[in-house]
Amino acid sequence: xxxxxxxxxxxxxxxxxxxxxxxxxxxxxxxxxxxxxxxxxxxxxxxxxxxxxxxxxxxxxxxxxxxxxxxxxxxxxxxxxxxxxxxxxxxxxxxxxxxxxxxxxxxxxxxxxxxxxxxxxxxxxxxxxxxxxxxxxxxxxxxxxxxxxxxxxxxxxxxxxxxxxxxxxxxxxxxxxxxxxxxxxxxxxxxxxxxxxxxxxxxxxxxxxxxxxxxxxxxxxxxxxxxxxxxxxxxxxxxxxxxxxxxxxxxxxxxxxxxxxxxxxxxxxxxxxxxxxxx
Amino acid sequence: xxxxxxxxxxxxxxxxxxxxxxxxxxxxxxxxxxxxxxxxxxxxxxxxxxxxxxxxxxxxxxxxxxxxxxxxxxxxxxxxxxxxxxxxxxxxxxxxxxxxxxxxxxxxxxxxxxxxxxxxxxxxxxxxxxxxxxxxxxxxxxxxxxxxxxxxxxxxxxxxxxxxxxxxxxxxxxxxxxxxxxxxxxxxxxxxxxxxxxxxxxxxxxxxxxxxxxxxxxxxxxxxxxxxxxxxxxxxxxxxxxxxxxxxxxxxxxxxxxxxxxxxxxxxxxxxxxxxxx
Numbered sequence: 001x002x003x004x005x006x007x008x009x010x011x012x013x014x015x016x017x018x019x020x021x022x023x024x025x026x027x028x029x030x031x032x033x034x035x036x037x038x039x040x041x042x043x044x045x046x047x048x049x050x051x052x053x054x055x056x057x058x059x060x061x062x063x064x065x066x067x068x069x070x071x072x073x074x075x076x077x078x079x080x081x082x083x084x085x086x087x088x089x090x091x092x093x094x095x096x097x098x099x100x101x102x103x104x105x106x107x108x109x110x111x112x113x114x115x116x117x118x119x120x121x122x123x124x125x126x127x128x129x130x131x132x133x134x135x136x137x138x139x140x141x142x143x144x145x146x147x148x149x150x151x152x153x154x155x156x157x158x159x160x161x162x163x164x165x166x167x168x169x170x171x172x173x174x175x176x177x178x179x180x181x182x183x184x185x186x187x188x189x190x191x192x193x194x195x196x197x198x199x200x201x202x203x204x205x206x207x208x209x210x211x212x213x214x215x216x217x218x219x220x221x222x223x224x225x226x227x228x229x230x231x232x233x234x235x236x237x238x239x240x241x242x243x244x245x246x247x248x249x250x251x252x253x254x255x256x257x258x259x260x261x262x263x264x265x266x267x268x269x270x271x272x273x274x275x276x277x278x279x
Numbered sequence: 280x281x282x283x284x285x286x287x288x289x290x291x292x293x294x295x296x297x298x299x300x301x302x303x304x305x306x307x308x309x310x311x312x313x314x315x316x317x318x319x320x321x322x323x324x325x326x327x328x329x330x331x332x333x334x335x336x337x338x339x340x341x342x343x344x345x346x347x348x349x350x351x352x353x354x355x356x357x358x359x360x361x362x363x364x365x366x367x368x369x370x371x372x373x374x375x376x377x378x379x380x381x382x383x384x385x386x387x388x389x390x391x392x393x394x395x396x397x398x399x400x401x402x403x404x405x406x407x408x409x410x411x412x413x414x415x416x417x418x419x420x421x422x423x424x425x426x427x428x429x430x431x432x433x434x435x436x437x438x439x440x441x442x443x444x445x446x447x448x449x450x451x452x453x454x455x456x457x458x459x460x461x462x463x464x465x466x467x468x469x470x471x472x473x474x475x476x477x478x479x480x481x482x483x484x485x486x487x488x489x490x491x492x493x494x495x496x497x498x499x500x501x502x503x504x505x506x507x508x509x510x511x512x513x514x515x516x517x518x519x520x521x522x523x524x525x526x527x528x529x530x531x532x533x534x535x536x537x538x539x540x541x542x543x544x545x546x547x548x549x550x551x552x553x554x555x556x557x
Contacts, residue, residue, distance in 0.1 A: 031472035043481045047488060054352040054492040055342055065345040190323035194330055201334045212341055 011116055018120030019127070026128060036091075038132055041084040045077040048206060052077075066211045071147070072237070076208050078140055079149040079233035084205055085133045086164050087228055088171040090192040092125045093118065096182035104274070115267075122172045126165070152238035159245035160232035166252040167228020171199060173259035180263065183270030204230025210239075224255040298400060303376075303408060310411030324414035328374065329421060332367050335487065336425075339363065352491035357433045359489075361518060364426025366487055366511040369451040371422045373459070375415030376408050380459045383475045384466050390554040403460050403545045430518065440518040446527070447514030453534055454509025458482065461541035467548030486510045509534045 027033050056063055056070040063070070095118065098104050107114045140148045151157040178195055182188045200206065203225030210217055210230070220226050227248035234240045314321050343349055343356040354362065379386075383406075386392060395402045430436045462475040486507040490498045502508040513530055516522050522530070 031469045031474070035472050035474060035477045039477070043484050047484050050492045050494070051342070051351065051488055055345070055349055057352075058348075058350045059346060185319050187317050187320040188323075190320060190327040194323065194327040197327070197330050197334055201337075206334075206338050207341070213344065 011113070014112055014116050015120055015123065018117050019123045022120050022124035023128065026124065037128060040089065040129075042081060042136075044205065045080045045084070049074065049077050052207075068208060068211050073208070074147045075149040075237055076233055078144075078147065079236055080205065080229070081140065082133045082137045082149075083160075083164055083229055083232055085129045085136065086126065086168055087199075087203075088122060088125055088168045088175065090175045090178075090196050092121050093172075093175050093179055095176065095179035096188045096192070099179070099182040099270075099274070100186055102275075108271070118172075118176060122169070126168060149233070149236055151236045155242065156235050156238065159242065160235040163227055163232040163235065163245060163248050163252065164229075166249060166256065167224055167232070170224045170228060170252055170255045170259060173256060173263055174199075177259060177262050177266055180266040180270050183266070183274055199225045199228075202226060203228055204233075208234070210234065222251065224252055227252050299404060302400060302405060303411075306409055307411045311413055314413045321414050324412075325417045328371070328414070328418040332363075332418075332421065332425070335363060335366075351489060354489045354491065357429070358515070358519060360429030361426065361433055361436065362429075362489055362511060362515045364422060364429040365447065365451065365515045365518070367422030368419065368426055368448065369455060369510045369514075370483070370487075371415055371419035372452050373415075373455045375412050375419055377455060377459045378412050378415065379410035380407055380463055380479065381476055382410075383463045384471065384473050387466050387552070388471055392549075392552060393554055396549075396552075401542075402549055403463075403542060407456070407459060407463065433519070435519055439520050443517045443527075446531075447517045450509050450517075450531065450534055451511060451514050453538055454506060457534065457538040457541045458505075458507070458510075460538075460545050464541065464544035464548040467551045482507055483510075486512065489515075503533060506530075506534055506537050509537075 026037060052070065052073050056065070056073075059065060068076075095104075104114065107117070137148075141150070151160070174195060175192060178188055178191050181191065185191075202220050202223050203209070208230055209220050209226050212220065231240060231244065231248050235245055339356075339359050342351070343359070351359065386406075392402065392406065395406045398405050430440060459475075459479065462478040465474045465478070466472070482505070485493075485501065490501050490508055490512045493501070502513075509530070513522065517527060
């Protein structure tokens, strides 16, 4: 006897349920949680702090290198420690593995949109990392208040938060698109790592983008990584204002729209050639 | 490889140097065959590592380009080029031969070490070296190119530097093996923690800059206790003629001791191994 297909589950309710499961999964192994989630993104800013320390030491006391003093750079790196945690990381998506192993099939016959599960990953990641970022900021503010980054105003905080969250969404969409290429390429691990390098470097995860050579800066300021990582920190420091935030949000929104179109096209075409059995 | 070559009469494992060479040769052959199935991924991985190297070179070029005469804790722009060449060589060796270590946590959880326990030869070697990476080898050539350029352009690198190069490269390779084996060992005590991948990533970030930039105590720790210095900092100093013969002999001893300790830790970990450990 034929049965009618079950009605599609509401997006919102499914998202909440899936996010709760994702959160539970993350904290299931305590040492793993500490290593993967809490300590993520802490080492590189600390390493760069010492590199800059050595560099400014050789430049002499009170040196200003391409518009940045050492105390301002320390504040930038403190901001990086917090902001970079929130920006979506490719390790949180395993879509390409699911495609490669043929595990997507089971979701395709369910009365739901597969994308909601990926959005649940993004929501879980953002909530968890926001919580860890707040704790990190509080610890830093308590231990080294004279060097730490305090937002210049509530407006700056809201603007920076909007930039980081929208920038993180762009990263999520970018990684989703790259993962979806597994329909054609089977293995896309190196593409994901490459994208992470580019986003990190172009976003200012090594040094402020505005400290790079002017010609390079003029190119990178049109990319979403700059507005997702480096610019929000400069907004918090008061080096960028409200007009910059609006410009950044416009660039991020346009990028997100473009990536969303690409995601839908790739997903549709990928499914059309998907054999459902993996390699 | 026939079992006759690997096992002596009476079941004793023949693990002389010839054994390691034969197994490594087979792993290299399998690596080429595997990668021939994923040609696009092969190209991507080569490009990926080149991008990684480029981002490093670019970062240091930008830092030194701020102003004339800047140094990093005494390291000049010319020194850094040699340092980066050796860092990339060391990294490419790791990528070529030790890439399986990134999957150690998952393999431990799934009980995939069972098959290695049954094979003749030490598990740390047959497991860790199994994933030969042809793309890593390509990057080894790229890294060698940068190193040769850096050494050629450096005013202090002469015949002495060339003479010490085999020792410098050997130290970097042994240092990589020792660290990878040690980090894998930690996984036996904290299953599903990804400690091997985590420590590998953290300590490579620290070792990818000259250790002199870190505070004195931290530097000493990474030179003498957890000898990250063996990966590229000490080998670069050797090529640049910064270390005396006594200091070099001492450090070779430290790295050898560390390798021994890592192997002991791995063996202790294997005694805890009970097939699937999830």
